[in-house]
Amino acid sequence: GESVGLHLPTLSVQEGDNSIINCAYSNSASDYFIWYKQESGKGPQFIIDIRSNMDKRQGQRVTVLLNKTVKHLSLQIAATQPGDSAVYFCAETGEIATDSWGKFQFGAGTQVVVTP
């Protein structure tokens, strides 16, 4: 079946450096993608999203890039801070107004560890 997955299970980043977290997806019909941050003992928290008609979207210190040709999604965190230490998940869902809309599929997650 279709799947969403991550390349790296753990990413160690020095404070102040930029982080890049990658995600591969296999469903070419995926239309909407979300990055979540999950801190220990808490529920996932929305970070940023992107639709398939875009290739880049920026938020506060975060940028999501979408490469539909190779079905790849990435999250860039600028000037990584200790508070960025968490597990990051990508999730995808199908095209709006189709049966696959809203059925989010999540990747396994990447643990980001920020070192001083």
Add this chain to the structure above:
Amino acid sequence: NAGVTQTPKFQVLKTGQSMTLQCAQDMNHNSMYWYRQDPGMGLRLIYYSASEGTTDKGEVPNGYNVSRLNKREFSLRLESAAPSQTSVYFCASLRIAGVGDTQYFGPGTRLTVL
């Protein structure tokens, strides 16, 4: 505005016992979801409700039932708990907006089945 709330936060059951996990959202969202998260893994969809009055199976529905009581509330029931259902359960609701669609999660229910 509390967002998505879940009760209980923790629960220990014996094999064969039943229980209902409660979820409520105060954001007037149409869609609601139940996920489970096992150690070191991502979230897997159990059931979802696209709108009040409708429910659909997700990836791992076996052993669970759901009720969309009204627009605010979406409950998950374990009729006969099994150790394999030991997990953290998250409820979520979905907003559909012009710019982007945002899925909000509750704090989770940590369930242990002995």
